[in-house]
Amino acid sequence: MTTYxxxxxxxxxxxxxxAEAATPGPWFIRFLDDExxxxxxxxxxxxxxxHHERWPDFDHHELVAATLxxxxxxVDVADERWDENAQFIANARQDIPRLLAEIKRLRQLLAEKGRQDLEA
Structure with missing residues (x-):
């Protein structure tokens, strides 16, 4: 197991x-098809x-990435986790900014608690 x-x-x-530079979200998984x-x-x-639209019935300008x-x-990862990878990528667009905000909030709380402890 990796430690961070x-x-x-x-x-x-x-x-x-x-995160701010990336295409705005939310992002979604699309299941498309074409020859x-x-x-x-x-x-x-x-x-x-x-509906598994076929090109040109979907707008390629709406696509951010592909996992299969x-x-x-x-584009065909060996472990065949195409859908799982797509879900991870799509969710990362909203999850990463939320996690960053929570880390910043918690660090701020810890810093305030540290200042209070020093003043006591």
């Missing part, structure tokens, strides 16, 4: 900068319709 060191303030700032992508699992700025493109096979 707490992020420094500089690392948190860098993570926040990356080139074949069963495309994508991360999109709009929700999935459940089978024809030709150029």
């Amino acid at each position: 060191e707490p992020p420094t303030d500089e690392e948190l700032a860098a993570m926040e900068e990356l 080139h992508a074949m069963n495309l699992v994508a991360i999109s700025t709009v929700p999935d319709t459940g 493109v089978q024809q030709p096979r150029y």
